[in-house]
Amino acid sequence: MAHRVLHFFADFFVYETAKSVVVKSWSVGIINRVVQLLIILYFIGWVFMHEKGHQLRDTGIESAVMTKVKGLGKFNNRVNDVADYVVPSQGGSSFSIITSMVITANQTQGRCPETDPKFKCTTDDDCMAQLGSNLGNGIITGTCLNNTSGTTGWCEIQGWCPAEDDNVTENPMKEVENFTIFIKNSIRFPMFNVTRGNFPSSLNQSYIQKCRYNPVDHPFCPVFKVGDILRNINQSLDSITDKGGEIGININWKCNLDYNVTYCNPNYFFTRLDAAFKNSVAAKGYNFRFAKYYQSEDGTECRTLHKAKAIRFEIIVSGNAGKFNTVPFLINLVTALTSVGLATVFCDIILLNFHKGADEYKAKKFEEVSGVVSESANNRLYEGSQMSIKALEKSSNDSGTFSIGRQESHSPPNQ
Incomplete structure (x- = not known):
């Protein structure tokens, strides 16, 4: 149990720093630039869709x-x-x-x-069925008023007359x-x-x-x-x-x-x-x-x-x-420029999981270094770094950068 606790604290108190790895791959390089370009074009389109950057409305x-x-x-x-x-x-x-x-x-x-035609009648019974109705021009009284021919007539209403x-x-x-x-x-x-x-x-x-x-x-x-x-x-x-x-x-x-x-x-x-x-x-x-x-x-x-x-x-x-309002525009601009970094994340996923050189990329990108280094180890690291610099001086001018792929071969100079 004590060992697990000690191991937890040892893993917790560590420091991580970015390591630059130059990958000379046409396919990954093209994908990286295309994704960055798409993000930039999306931001430009977004600005124009929102009234060319007018944020104060x-x-x-x-x-x-x-x-x-x-x-x-x-x-x-x-x-x-x-x-x-x-x-x-x-x-x-x-x-x-x-x-x-x-x-x-x-x-x-x-x-x-x-x-109203729906209030036509022949007898009082026809009008009694609608007694009290107020859906026409007046209130139905229940009386059928026959016309002059003595046939079909109209129900009597109480209200404004003539209807x-x-x-x-x-x-x-x-x-x-x-x-x-x-x-x-x-x-x-x-x-x-x-x-x-x-x-x-x-x-x-x-x-x-x-x-x-x-x-x-x-x-x-x-x-x-x-x-x-x-x-x-x-x-x-x-x-x-x-x-x-x-x-x-x-x-x-x-x-x-x-x-x-x-x-x-x-x-x-x-x-x-x-x-x-x-x-x-x-x-x-x-x-x-x-x-x-x-x-x-x-x-x-x-x-x-x-x-x-x-x-x-x-x-x-x-x-x-x-x-136009400067503050929200700058916020959106910084957000868009920061989003360009998504291309790096996308390319890392490809390199770490799908690229044929995934194992080599992992070995170069992730490296554990102990916080205590002996003097002899320092000398060996120093010598190794000098050799690495000489071997890769054509590929990188940064001692913290590793280059993978598309390295040119050089014949040794005549002694």
Whole structure:
């Protein structure tokens, strides 16, 4: 037991130092350089993939959006302006342009026949089965109101009467194709205290009134034509005005602040947000209802109900800013350069396990030296080292370096 403990301490208190072995092997040398080159190329690619070394980034973009729609259109035999078809009217980042509308005028609280086809009836029993249902235009009372022919009728409801009939066909407002949307977007990157707008302040009023956004000819124009947006996303005007839909206008800010801040400008992208439901029967398009209330001359509360089909626009702002930061870049650089040493580890694995000269390499690379060397041993080591130097002076100029392989033979000089 004491011997094992002593042996443990003897093995623990040792010192290891690096020993250089020069291996003159074409195959291993090529592998070493190729692995080093791949590591360096990987680092260069990594730098370019991460914004050319920009490590200090700000994704906490602050944004404000103001919109304004212009254009005149016609549906329901009347000319409509912005106040008629834009909802809500505040001009925020989300708004709708109404393309058609079913209007039910002069509704009052009372009892009347339902208009929804699923509430057709022939007897009161048909309506009693749905007594209390509130899935239609009102609450079912349980009474079947026959039509004038005395055959199929409609269940009676209690609610706003007359009930809305949204099965009527309305001609949508096709003029929406020529409507324009003015977008004013200001953003700020708080980390860098950089504030930008989506168009230069140098643009005059005359230019803004006439220009239409085009990514090539007018990239800074803040006025977008609805028809251009629809064509950009390959959408039919007829389909979206008949059923309604949702359009996304994406404003993306990607800024490299190592350059002048004037190069920090947005890119615009357009998407059909409800594309996932294009084949849906129950939830296709976009519509909503709203009512306008008033009182009749006798004081009865009345309302006009509107069911609107519309194109809903969502302004989506995103972005990030980057700026070169020395400290993380140097850390990554040192890490990459240190990783070049992996080539040595890889080549050692080959030499120690797979190379035909593995035993010779092991003998040269790993050598145990006692901490106590006698004087005579020192002399022998000294003499041996002198002989080694003379024998290998063509292969190495470092007394701590061994050379293996590809040694040239030399004939002894004439005596």
